[in-house]
Amino acid sequence: MSSTETHALENRRAIATVCLSGTLEDKLTAAAAAGFDGVEIFENDLIASPWSPKQVREHCADLGLTVDLYQPFRDFEAVAPAVLAANLRRAELKFDVMEQLGADTMLVCSSVSPDAVDDDDLAAEQLHTLAERAAARGLRIAYEALAWGRFVNTYEHSWRIVRRAAHPALGLCLDSFHILSRGSDPAAIRTIPGEKLFFLQLADAPRLEMDVLQWSRHHRLFPGQGAFDLTAFTGHVRAAGYSGPLSLEVFNDVFRQADPGPAAVDAMRSLLALEESLGATTLPAAPALSGHAFTEIATAGAEVGQALAALGFAHMGQHRTKPVALWQQGEARILVNSAASGTTSDTAFDKGAGQGAGESASVVALAVESADPVASADRAQRLLAPLLPRTHSAGEADLSAVAAPDGTSVFFCRTGPGGSWLDDFAAVAGKAVDAGVTGVDHVSLTQPFDHFDEAALFYRAVLGLEPDPVTEFAAPFGLVRSRTVSGGTESGTVRIALDSALLRRGDWAPGVREPQHIAFTTADALASARVMRDLGAPLLPIPGNYYDDLDARLAPPPDLLDALRAHSILYDRDEHGVLLHFFTEILGGRVFFEVLQRIDGYAGYGAANAPVRMAAHRRSRLG
């Protein structure tokens, strides 16, 4: 990255209407609200709109949006004369639309038609003719190689044809998906003159072994949500001298049906993070995070507090003005908020976390230790995560919080000497039995299905955490997709696990609705389990069959196996080390706790044991 690129990008930001759900009206409104400068109008969206192209142009102008591209025009080039004539008629009718729409560039995709022949000279000649027609009307043609184009399916090939056609109104459209999905080397893009790069479409995607057309039409993601290196790709295009918009074109089954407002915010956040990765940003850097300051559970019931006591936590403090108890053991701090205020819970430090307390329990807030809480909050706002409105009494800590995509409040704290949020709590003479809990390993939050990819990007961009790869496993009641984000310093680590049921709908839902849990660390899981059991903790029983299989599968030492079985402790092993972990029952209908010991740098989260835990949780709720 050259040092001249530390200012903001000069490229404008655009989004294709096909990225978003709804009618054209819904899409334009959402794109403008998220701050985009322009849009690509996807033809099908226009066709279904009651607005004439001229009305669309006026509406975009009112919203502050330019119409940067009209797309797609298919199956044009390398055809017999009669087909060419029909294709030119079709093009002229679309030019009429573009003139009214105020779009000066049309995307022409490489042909997939059985009418086409494999003849670059003919393709170049006919594209020249099309460009001549376009130029006569002040328009231009951006030619794009589809990854599944019949003859033209690489950017190198489309560039040979455009060069051969040699018309000033004919240039290239580059699409990161079409190029990176085929494993093409994007470095040669640097050799293309910038003025021939008419348009740049950006899409990420997970690595999938499937038909590339289906992969493209259903599984694209916004930059940073998938496996492609869009920083390098975009760097090549900018180095070539491209000065047009960075435009998102993402076909994704989930985004296609999600509320377009949040989806457009997610899209814009992905572009802002991409710009930062290019070194071209005015965003403040993400301050280092060094652990979980506290996690807040709202519940009107007594189950959670009783369970914490039985896990050895001490009731250390009581909020001076709110019905919030502070429970602590080692560096693990849990706030239990018993304000049962209808549909919104009044968290210790905030209003409006948006999750009901009532009889049931919910994790409503998580707080991270930030090296610079003010800078953390500033960055969040610049990344379209506005500060939550807050109420705090005089003299109380003035913490900043933003809402994660699932509605959880995320606080930026600095716990420690001098003005800590802990001062808001009056000390309580809570007695405790040390059960060995030393801190919080991770907080696990089930995400609404529509927000899974958005959530990972939120935590990566806003908090600066690093996402692990997406994993999936077959749970007793359907597939679960899981992804963790983490980051930290020498003094501590923040880990958040995001889970989502892939398909679950309908009434057959015997599991727990969107379970949430907090995992505590211990240096000796067996000792902790013994103490907690003696304290009467509601620990989850694990079936004997699990241990018989564990013996066959991983053959832990017999003594250890017996102890695990006796205490319902689960076992996992990775290339680094071993995990020992156990769970409580479900508390307040939704929340549970985990206690875990990472041995020799075990890096995972025990996903292999999750189905057994989930079946056990269901049983304990039914029985």
Add this chain to the structure above:
Amino acid sequence: MSSTETHALENRRAIATVCLSGTLEDKLTAAAAAGFDGVEIFENDLIASPWSPKQVREHCADLGLTVDLYQPFRDFEAVAPAVLAANLRRAELKFDVMEQLGADTMLVCSSVSPDAVDDDDLAAEQLHTLAERAAARGLRIAYEALAWGRFVNTYEHSWRIVRRAAHPALGLCLDSFHILSRGSDPAAIRTIPGEKLFFLQLADAPRLEMDVLQWSRHHRLFPGQGAFDLTAFTGHVRAAGYSGPLSLEVFNDVFRQADPGPAAVDAMRSLLALEESLGATTLPAAPALSGHAFTEIATAGAEVGQALAALGFAHMGQHRTKPVALWQQGEARILVNSAASGTTSDTAFDKGAGQGAGESASVVALAVESADPVASADRAQRLLAPLLPRTHSAGEADLSAVAAPDGTSVFFCRTGPGGSWLDDFAAVAGKAVDAGVTGVDHVSLTQPFDHFDEAALFYRAVLGLEPDPVTEFAAPFGLVRSRTVSGGTESGTVRIALDSALLRRGDWAPGVREPQHIAFTTADALASARVMRDLGAPLLPIPGNYYDDLDARLAPPPDLLDALRAHSILYDRDEHGVLLHFFTEILGGRVFFEVLQRIDGYAGYGAANAPVRMAAHRRSRLG
């Protein structure tokens, strides 16, 4: 098919627990209730169960289920001596489980392990050793070639190894997915001695271009729901002399999370239909169906009746004992049931269709013309679709109905001279303007997502209709999957269109909840539209952009294009002919009508126009 096979199959019917959602307890209960004889116990289901293997055996015995297979045992063969020793220890521990479980056969999958080598002699030798150990405990080994096995991935290869191993306790497991997904020719199965075929697993699947492991783990279907020829496949296996169970092993993301009760019924229905296709059944044949006798809409509002009047329908009759009006034009008959009885509607001929009437409108029943209604009802019951309980007064028609998977009542009728259901209606002097409607082309019902594949199988098996291929299209609010089933005689055709939103969840749902519609036929769509517009029918306006695009895309004659535009009539073309069709607005929140003209044998349903129609429907509801 030999004529000696017209009796019922001698093979028992089994299902793998992995096919169904829930805990092992849920799965066994569902399998037994659907009438299966046995189960394959999937290891993960056992591991998560609190029942010991012995308790599982006892529970299965109580339910009348045998345990036919324990599966899967992975990565055993063709390894170095130290690995073999570990693998044999693992096997012996699983043999312990099988003995308690009462399962005499273990499935061993061909290895995918990096520890394995490509050595058939070594594989055969080690499988011989394993079979010897199994035989010593009265057990046997069924070796299966996974389609993605590292070295062994065809049934021909697994058979060479089993033959070479030459141990009586070692045989083959054949799985239709592993064989047909690779395009192997199953005919050579006939050359394998029947006594070496230890187990048969059946699964169908759609044709997908993707990684075969992902295809197998996520997209299998029950026989008859996919693209494989399971009749031919199973025929080969039976011809070889296989006498074990026909066992379903279907990994499917949807079934994994659906209520296991209906899923097990769906599974059993697929086996019964497969047996019928093999000519080995005692099921009565499906009587010919010759059209739609009536379709019943429940609504407390007046919108539907008013719309029917404006479409030229006459109010021809009123039910003698129930608040049900008969509307007719040509051979199209609609019953409008205004009994607004809370959560269940009291249909004209039935109770318990299970869909609320209230203010909104719903299609609650469809009636088909059957050549033999009694035989139709008998067949339905034999295919696990029990007759709905019915109330009818003395002298009224005694029609039989069953519930489709979405809860719609399906009646079997014979309209015509002598004892028709029409006699239950007192004539009304309804006046009408003939708008050219001649009958019902199709009824379109949005299916709950969980029941989409089940519904197609229901209509195919129970009613004897033929399903068309599954199609998908991008609608304004997300992907829609669609499949039609149809069948008929010279005197009429039954067509039912099944649609389902692929992913829709959450609150962003500006479209119509599970829309339903009835499509009427006309011989002159333009004339019908003119008459209906004059009558004040609430016809759906279509945007001008649609016609501009239609001109560019299909270039219909200019006069026709003008007329279509003037009357908001949509246009489509297939390899046979042309479709002209138009729609009403949404009535009662959910139901609408279509009027269509099929020209020159157009065979489709105008799916290309559906997104435009859906956007227009949304607009008309918002505006």
